[in-house]
Amino acid sequence: MKKDDIKKENLKEEIESWKNKYLRALADYQNLERRISENRLEERKQAATEFVLKFLPVLDDLLHAQRDLENPGLNLILKKADDILKSENIEKIGTKDKEFDPHLMECVELAESEADNRVVKEVRPGYRRGDKILRAARVVVGQI
Amino acid sequence: MDPVKRIVGDVAKRQMIINPKSTVFSIKRLMGRKFNDKSVQKDMKWLPYTIKAGRDNMAVVEVEGKTYTPQEISAQILQKIKADAESYLGDKVTEAVITVPAYFDDAQRQATKQAGEIAGLIVKRIINEPTAAALAYGLDKKHSHTVAVYDLGGGTFDISVLELGEGVYEVKATNGDTHLGGDDFDQVILDYIAEEFKKEQNVDLRKDPQALQRLRDAAEKAKIELSTSIVADINLPFITQGKEGPLHLVQKLTRAKLETIVGELIDKTIPPVEACLKDAGIDKSKIDEIVLVGGMTRMPRVLAKVKEFFGKEPNKSVNPDEVVAIGAAVQAGVLTGEVKDVVLLDVTPLTLGVETLGGVSTPLITRNTTVPTSKSEVFSTAADNQTSVEINILQGERPMAADNKSLGRIILDGIPPAPRGVPQVEVNFDIDANGILNVSAKDKATGKSQSIRITSSTGLSQDEIEKMTKEAEAHSKEDQEKKDKIETRNKADNMIYVAEKSLKDAEGKVGDDVKKEVEEKISALKGILESGGKEELESKTKDLSDSLSKIGQAMYQGQQTQPPSADQPPSGDNKEDKNGEKKKGKKKDKEDVQEGEVVS
Numbered sequence: 151m152k153k154d155d156i157k158k159e160n161l162k163e164e165i166e167s168w169k170n171k172y173l174r175a176l177a178d179y180q181n182l183e184r185r186i187s188e189n190r191l192e193e194r195k196q197a198a199t200e201f202v203l204k205f206l207p208v209l210d211d212l213l214h215a216q217r218d219l220e221n222p223g224l225n226l227i228l229k230k231a232d233d234i235l236k237s238e239n240i241e242k243i244g245t246k247d248k249e250f251d252p253h254l255m256e257c258v259e260l261a262e263s264e265a266d267n268r269v270v271k272e273v274r275p276g277y278r279r280g281d282k283i284l285r286a287a288r289v290v291v292g293q294i
Numbered sequence: 295m296d297p298v299k300r301i302v303g304d305v306a307k308r309q310m311i312i313n314p315k316s317t318v319f320s321i322k323r324l325m326g327r328k329f330n331d332k333s334v335q336k337d338m339k340w341l342p343y344t345i346k347a348g349r350d351n352m353a354v355v356e357v358e359g360k361t362y363t364p365q366e367i368s369a370q371i372l373q374k375i376k377a378d379a380e381s382y383l384g385d386k387v388t389e390a391v392i393t394v395p396a397y398f399d400d401a402q403r404q405a406t407k408q409a410g411e412i413a414g415l416i417v418k419r420i421i422n423e424p425t426a427a428a429l430a431y432g433l434d435k436k437h438s439h440t441v442a443v444y445d446l447g448g449g450t451f452d453i454s455v456l457e458l459g460e461g462v463y464e465v466k467a468t469n470g471d472t473h474l475g476g477d478d479f480d481q482v483i484l485d486y487i488a489e490e491f492k493k494e495q496n497v498d499l500r501k502d503p504q505a506l507q508r509l510r511d512a513a514e515k516a517k518i519e520l521s522t523s524i525v526a527d528i529n530l531p532f533i534t535q536g537k538e539g540p541l542h543l544v545q546k547l548t549r550a551k552l553e554t555i556v557g558e559l560i561d562k563t564i565p566p567v568e569a570c571l572k573d574a575g576i577d578k579s580k581i582d583e584i585v586l587v588g589g590m591t592r593m594p595r596v597l598a599k600v601k602e603f604f605g606k607e608p609n610k611s612v613n614p615d616e617v618v619a620i621g622a623a624v625q626a627g628v629l630t631g632e633v634k635d636v637v638l639l640d641v642t643p644l645t646l647g648v649e650t651l652g653g654v655s656t657p658l659i660t661r662n663t664t665v666p667t668s669k670s671e672v673f674s675t676a677a678d679n680q681t682s683v684e685i686n687i688l689q690g691e692r693p694m695a696a697d698n699k700s701l702g703r704i705i706l707d708g709i710p711p712a713p714r715g716v717p718q719v720e721v722n723f724d725i726d727a728n729g730i731l732n733v734s735a736k737d738k739a740t741g742k743s744q745s746i747r748i749t750s751s752t753g754l755s756q757d758e759i760e761k762m763t764k765e766a767e768a769h770s771k772e773d774q775e776k777k778d779k780i781e782t783r784n785k786a787d788n789m790i791y792v793a794e795k796s797l798k799d800a801e802g803k804v805g806d807d808v809k810k811e812v813e814e815k816i817s818a819l820k821g822i823l824e825s826g827g828k829e830e831l832e833s834k835t836k837d838l839s840d841s842l843s844k845i846g847q848a849m850y851q852g853q854q855t856q857p858p859s860a861d862q863p864p865s866g867d868n869k870e871d872k873n874g875e876k877k878k879g880k881k882k883d884k885e886d887v888q889e890g891e892v893v894s
Binding site for chain 1: 301304305306307308309310311312503504507529531532533535539540552
């Protein structure tokens with residue numbers, strides 16, 4: 151009788167252990183499903199971001215051309231490109247006369263200036279999507 | 295309260311030009327070292343921040359009048375990593391496994407541990423970076439063997455020889471170059487591009503800070519691109535102003551050229567490797583495994599050099615930027631017992647499937663599927679009025695049934711006579727957690743079923759599995775050709791069946807010329823069904839299909855009010871299929887079966 155009780159007890163424990171493992175596996179699976187769907191969204195955004203990042207150097211080149219040629223037609227093209235980026239919630243980081251902020255900008259050169267630690271020139275624009283910085287702006291920073 | 299801005303990582307790097315003396319990097323070089331240590335004195339010459347002697351003559355850094363120990367600086371980095379990990383995991387991180395270079399002595403390891411503690415982490419273990427890399431490849435699980443870890447990163451090169459396995463983790467020797475890495479490669483490439491431009495335009499772009507920045511980006515990009523391409527285009531329009539207007543940089547850099555210009559740098563890694571082997575007292579031929587670490591090992595020439603030196607293919611499947619971190623994570627998993635907690639689930643070592651028309655092996659459960667698992671598929675008959683099907687259960691990777699191992703057979707009879715393709719036989723494979731395979735076949739019309747239990751589905755020895763897998767790889771090309779040919783023949787056979795059925799259905803409704811044309815095409819295809827090559831079969835099948843569409847056209851034109859119904863199965867003759875395999879199951883899609891269409 152006692153032996154049977156022990157056996158029963160052992161079986162109960164085993165059932166409990168398997169039940170736990172099963173529930174854990176089920177939970178793991180549900181978590182995995184959720185994570186996959188979250189990741190999928192994130193990946194989609196990431197893919198779009200990667201494409202934009204790959205494309206930005208072309209815009210940079212156009213900007214270099216514009217600085218040199220000052221062509222009104224090129225201006226229109228650049229505006230169009232900015233509009234497309236805006237429609238994807240991607241915005242240019244404003245740097246003009248701003249105080250240097252390493253979270254948004256990268257200092258590539260220093261220049262003598264009356265205003266200390268302020269942006270005197272933007273070398274390459276930066277872009278952000280909401281709080282996320284896609285690419286920091288490259289700037290020349292003034293120093294007294 | 296604290297006048298010093300505490301920013302870490304890229305953000306800190308971006309303001310380095312403004313605050314060169316307050317921006318601390320490469321702190322690992324000072325960790326646990328005395329101020330008068332030879333290497334500290336050497337590093338002081340190029341590190342822009344101030345290094346001083348602190349308590350016990352230890353090296354410390356001074357930032358804006360305040361001194362910090364390397365431990366405190368490292369702790370800032372660890373805190374940032376901790377916060378990032380916590381935000382990703384949504385959970386507190388309290389413990390850590392930290393990796394250090396294999397050459398770190400006790401004092402340096404102790405200092406690293408303190409850095410972790412300052413950051414609020416309980417440092418469970420400090421492990422060597424090369425050991426971690428080997429752990430990421432699971433090399434500790436093998437029998438005792440010798441591993442060389444070749445680590446070419448952004449700024450340093452390290453080579454280590456380890457003895458691993460059977461609970462042994464021993465670093466036999468380490469060597470390296472503390473000033474050799476990806477940055478040097480970028481510089482050489484940049485100089486080459488700038489020199490070429492100078493030759494053409496007589497302008498040195500390195501003197502123009504903004505052009506230099508663009509050049510630096512382009513050099514790194516070209517280096518990365520050339521790891522996968524043979525040639526990289528370097529286009530930097532409006533790079534600078536010339537006497538006669540804007541100048542554009544347009545160059546092509548080939549992989550061969552790149553390998554010539556960086557060849558010397560790659561060669562520089564070999565003497566430390568030789569010295570390391572000498573210190574370890576091991577001949578290079580005795581190295582069992584080579585592990586690659588660091589982004590620079592992606593460069594094909596680096597890989598080739600390592601392979602050429604050791605005469606062996608290095609391990610490179612794990613991302614070389616992450617391999618050390620992955621190894622540390624593996625170690626952390628073992629330490630927390632997480633590895634033990636996980637129910638280790640088995641996988642099916644080989645593909646399981648059934649034989650279908652023409653002796654083709656059709657997989658149901660592919661190899662490496664985690665068990666328990668279950669899979670069902672609906673098959674149909676290969677001949678009209680076939681009343682039984684034989685399910686041959688197969689195991690193996692080869693596309694043809696005869697080359698795989700037969701685990702057993704089920705014969706399901708009592709299927710009501712019907713044209714081929716109409717009966718629906720559901721075959722279910724179920725493997726339980728113990729690897730026992732249950733196969734059942736059920737005729738959906740009568741509900742009749744048969745099943746078999748196979749206990750040895752995963753009971754193959756490792757040797758058998760390896761043998762079967764290797765055979766599959768070795769024969770993959772010829773097997774695929776054989777399978778393609780049979781599938782083409784099956785398609786041709788189906789087309790003949792459909793054509794004959796259509797002719798019968800259209801009796802008296804189409805012109806004799808169309809009938810004759812289709813009959814001729816049928817006979818032409820039948821003539822080559824057994825002997826014809828793949829292309830010939832495909833072309834004759836297409837010919838027949840084209841002619842067949844004329845029957846459809848004629849019938850629609852003549853009798854638009856009575857389109858043929860899918861609910862009325864055609865009364866086909868009791869024809870055996872061309873391979874004489876009347877009983878073989880024929881793979882069918884569910885929807886296809888319901889439409890009574892015969893398409894394989």
